Amino acid sequence: MEAVRSLSAPVPRAKAGPTPLFGAYGIVKRFGSFTANDGVDLEIRAGEIHALLGENGAGKSTLMKILYGLLEPTEGVVTHKGDIVQLPNPEAARQLGIGMVFQHFSLCENLTVAENIALVMPKDLSGRALADRIARLGIDYGLHLEPDRPVWSLSAGERQRIEIVRCLLQDPKLVILDEPTSVLTPGEAEALFTVLERLRQEGRALLYISHRLDEVRRLCVRATILRAGKVVGTCNPREETARSLAAMMVGNAVRAVTPQEGATLGKERLRLDRLALPAPGLHATALRDVSLSVAGGEILGIAGIAGNGQAELFAALSGETRAPDREAVRLDGAPVGALGINARRRLGAGFVPEERNGHAAAPLMSLSENALLSRHPTAPLTRFGLIRPGAARDLARRVIEAFDVRKAGPDPAAGTLSGGNLQKFVVGREILAEPGVLVINQPTWGVDAAAAAHIRQAVIDLAARGAAILVISQDLDELFEIAGSIAVLHDGTLSAAVPSAETTREAVGLLMGGSSDAAPAPAP
Template sequence: MATAPFPSAPPPGPRPGPTPLFGAYGIVKRFGSFTANDGVDLEIRAGEIHALLGENGAGKSTLMKILYGLLEPTEGVVTHKGDIVQLPNPEAARRLGIGMVFQHFSLCENLTVAENIALVMPKDLSGRALADRIAKLGIDYGLHLEPDRPVWSLSAGERQRIEIVRCLLQDPSLVILDEPTSVLTPGEAEVLFTMLERLRAEGRALLYISHRLDEVRRLCVRATILRGGKVVGACNPQEETARSLAAMMVGSAVREVTGRAAGTVGAERLRLDRLTLPAPGLHATSLRDVTLGVSGGEILGIAGIAGNGQAELFAALSGETRAPDPDAVRIDGAAVGALGINARRRLGAAFVPEERNGHAAAPLMSLSENALLSRYPTAPLTRFGLLRLGAARDLARRVIEAFDVRKAGPDPAAGTLSGGNLQKFVVGREILAEPGVLVINQPTWGVDAAAAAHIRQAVIDLSARGAAILVISQDLDELFEIAGSIAVLHDGTLSTAVPAGETTREAIGLLMGGSGDASAEPRDASKAVTHAH
């Protein structure tokens, strides 16, 4: 990937100044052949809220897990007040004063607030003393909690307060917050910000992980920006614009759009019309008035940071979630909102979900059985309810040959394939059906470069044969490479699609962070920020 050095990024490495409270130097973390963190340096000082910025997959979570003792780095060291420390487990991190507030809560729904807190406390802290300390924290930090309420009756913000209280009871010197506002209402977020400011004023350090640029600009005076596992910049977010932060996050080098001749665009084949769906769960996103259209021969890219409604949008398109209004989803003109996934497949649609193992494929079942999984409704793979196992094996073999799927044994379990090979199988299974409409979520997520190129080429070729293709991806390089036009999904709303050739990754990055619009003309960034919220 071509990346130009960002002008405001100082060279990474220990900086002069007082000894930081915590430091991480030269952190490398590899998972097999994949490098999640590649020589990351980070210094956190007492009394600061330090932002860790980056897209999903940039390596933020990995770094944070290393600091909290959940992962051991392949290379590199962590220091505490200048001394090198080992963090083999979270217990060790807690002893050094590191606390963490997770994005996803780990609470027992049917226990009370006090019981949930007592669960993680040392045994010698008795019920009465604990209740007193919870009450005192509540007064000190504005963390109001009713100790006897059962957790199932609490809102997301109240649940988060329990997690924060759990963390503060251990009197941490460093608090790591992972996307703390992702489940909060704007009002709840305000309460959180006030409390974070108070913690900072007490001289604690806070590591604030987020991709919401406005929050970061408001709270933090130092930020470290990760992209592709490397530190690409360090700055004072309050001196930056949302636009420049977005540019650092997504990479500023604009690739030339190649590989895609403007094909003949036919009639509209896939349409969403003001699709609105309530959030299916606490950590899910509601979709609001999502409207889009994809014509034959066209590839529409949906950019956005994970958790902004991609999974919900995919489920609404595939029919795994039915729309309340049948007309809100149309395939080749037919209203399919009320139809299930197989009815949509019979109309010529095909779907590739994000998760290979367990959604697109059943990992413990063989490849031929996995060929059956999505193709039995449309391919001649059953007769009178009996499986035609020979035909299923033939189909699997055709997919394997056409997409060069590497595997061990004649018909192995899907779960034994590498990520890239299983993804090629899953994509190939759908493309060999010659669908008129293909919806594909994160087509090359965690896939090696060769497999990714193979998949992208197959998608482009399918569109050239007249199919309408919707690609949901967090990878901007990918979208600029294959999509004819791009729209951004942020917090359940979709921006207007703009031709890929007429926008820039900065403009898209701003929209992904919830600010700005996609037109390429320079625009006052601070205005864009206020207009978004």
């Protein structure tokens, strides 16, 4: 705590040294009674990658929207080379050389790559000239794009490339990147870092918003840390440890996840026997003879790069897709392959899908209604087919308290929560049901360190109480932290599970890449 306090001294307004390229001073932004930014100062110099660190909801996104002209600050000024500038709209920001790579890409799915880029280009640029410039930039920076592809057919990494190319075509002096790696595979992230380093060497300033501390320590030499809308410090992240940075972000030391020790495994609770499912669509993956077994008290981690059958496997486990053979899926020995999701829940299973908004929760419905949506088979929330709103609110309140869900108002719409808080809610909603089997897909995707630790600990504690848990995750660190054994899903085929203590990240990484050693799971 002492280290944090010394860092929270106010940042002097006029620092010694060269005038910063862009500065923001005394920024205050209020939404009604909520203060998202409270007197934030930030200075960005040319040729540096400046990290903006903070938990979900710390005010990072608000600050960057102000810099990009999307929000008007309630108080405070933005400067460019020492002069105060007005940013009434993004056009004005672009004129000053500010470009933005959005976290939730600001792309129109039904337009082509070139059309999406043309939207923000100068009016006098012809389609052909634009295509030429896209191609040239692709060669220069290794950012290959097919201009005529519609965006809906592209992967997350390709979509981000569009955002970056669109930004670079305007020759920006400052590039703001909001959580750029949150949707990328490790390989795509590496390629991004190369581009960012190149941009820095070209003398551009980069504002790198993230809560991934390892990335920040690798890329940046200066970081501004936000907590609850205030700057709590600036530092050189390379001189700090991941733990001390996290402590500044959260305000106290992040609780380390305590792994289960000497877990005694109970009897088998979840079993898949040679589950085979055809690909449900053009861009989907077929499952090929997937077999696995999870015992009570065990956490099985499924590693793999996105798009290798994770979504299909989750759907088959949850009952969103019925198995052709009812014996292929077993819960506590009972064949459930033909049963739907509610029937499986009644048998003691719980499911947390990957996508928070729209799959795990209905964003426009309140938290209590969302509690009802997945818990009505397993909790007394209805009577004679009628909803008991009091009981639903009570359940939501218990989840909120047990998982420290931060929210505005007593029972707000799920979509108004920040990503980490909504994830804590949807995980907590299932865990409070005390399921005998829990299946989670990407438990901490896009969630800040504190919330992620909370969720992982809750999963470990549930296993310690005898539940069988299957965690599907792209995050290897997470799997090695919590899973007792790990199997790899590649192109719809699941490798044999190995105890995580007996394997390495490299070995798992090879299997994720589809190395030829990837042996299918042995037939039982």
